[in-house]
Amino acid sequence: MVRSIVVDTDTGIDDAHTLLYLAGRPDAEIVGITSVFGNCTEEDAVRNIGHVTGLLGLDVPxxxxxxxxxxxxxxxxGYVHGKDGLGDRGYERPLPEVTGESGAELLVRLARERPGELDLLALGPLTNLGLALRLDPDLFTRYRSVVLMGGSGPYARPGTLLMVDANIDNDPVAARAVFAAPRERLVMVGVNVTAGTILDERAIAALRATDTPTARFATEILESYLDFYQHEWGRRIIPLHDPLAAGVLLDPGFATAAVDGPVNVVGNGFQTRxxxxxxxDGLPPSFAYEPAPDTHVITEVDTARFVADFVEVLTS
Structure with missing residues (x-):
């Protein structure tokens, strides 16, 4: 079955990799893309969308x-993805042709035109989704599924620290609206699973050894990302945050464990998750929380199988 996907993206390095991955999967069709701030400014994000879709020969709204x-x-x-979001490689990135409607309006229009047929993949801060819910509070019931890269999963085992939940922290107001909204299916692929889904030295070498425009671009934009993450692990490796969310959308079997339950957006005075x-261990937290519709929260993934698939798609 081919899934028709609307992508909402703050087009940084792993977002660009995700577009390459989706375009290379025979069971995926990108039917619309919306830009949002986050990894870079919104203007850079839309320029990067145009650059990647041009490289791929994609003509989508x-x-x-x-x-x-x-x-x-x-x-x-910018300290992670480069000032322009693509590692400051100097690409010419003219503004692409756009529909003239806002990102939120496009999300609403496509869902109303094809109710129950489309999947929404959110890779950045959830602002466009929050604004779209103001236009149509039942929006998520019109999508077959909404899959987002963001969130932190259940509360971690005591003493465990997690990577920053940047997409949620960038717009907690929008995130609260998203997790409270009625939906057909909402899937959270959070930093609790993406941070451990690693493109390691061997996988990066396989990308570098492949002489295709897609693989060359995928490796060219890696350097800024590697420069940042080498200070996390002392190795020039990266997590596949956004690509994993796309993988779970296309092949739910990449997720080997998940929990359905209410998600709240909570802050500690410094950051929000x-x-x-x-x-x-599956127990309710020891404080009152807001009721919410169930979200399908991914808690474990088959990282080896996903990384192998990601590399195969980008090198084929």
């Missing part, structure tokens, strides 16, 4: 989305 969160100030991760309201 593109709409410009939110340049700032629903409340507060945008935090741009989306949490399944369960402890690591």
């Amino acid at each position: 593109i709409a410009r989305g939110a340049a700032e969160p629903m409340a507060g100030v945008a935090h741009i991760a 989306a949490r399944l309201m369960r402890t690591h």
Whole structure:
């Protein structure tokens, strides 16, 4: 079965890899893309969408989305993805042709035109989704599924630290609206599983050894990402955050364990996370929380099988 996918993206390095991955999978069809701030500014995000779709020869509707969160100030991760979001390689990135509607409006229009047929893949801050829910509070019931890269899973085992939940932290207001909204199926692929899904030296070497435009581009934009993550593990390796969310959308078998339950967006005064309201051993937390419809929260993945598939797609 071919899944028709609308992609909402703050087009940084792993977002670009995700578009390459989706375009290379025979069971995926990208039918629309919306831009949002996050890994880079919204303008850079839409320029990067145009660059990647041009490289792939994709002609799909593109709409410009939110340049700032629903409340507060945008935090741009140029120190991770490069100032332009693609590692500052100097690519010519003219503004692509856009539909003229907002990102939120495109998300609503496509869902109403093809109810029950489309999947929505959200790879950045959830601002466009939050704004779209203001236009259509039942929006998620019109998508076959909504899969997002964000969140932190259940509460971790005591003493365990997690990577920053950047997409949620960048717009907690929008995230709260997303997790409270009625839905057909909402899947959270959070940093609890993406941070351990590693493209290691061997996999990166396989990409570098492949002389195709897609593989060359995928490796060219890696350097900024590797420069950042080498300070996490002392090795020039990266996590496949956004690609894993796409993989789970296309092949739910990549997820080997999941829990259904309410998700709340909670802060500690420094940063905000989306949490399944369960402890690591499946118990409710020891404080009151807001009721919410069930979200399908991924808790374990077959990382070896996914990474092998990702490399095969980008090198074939």
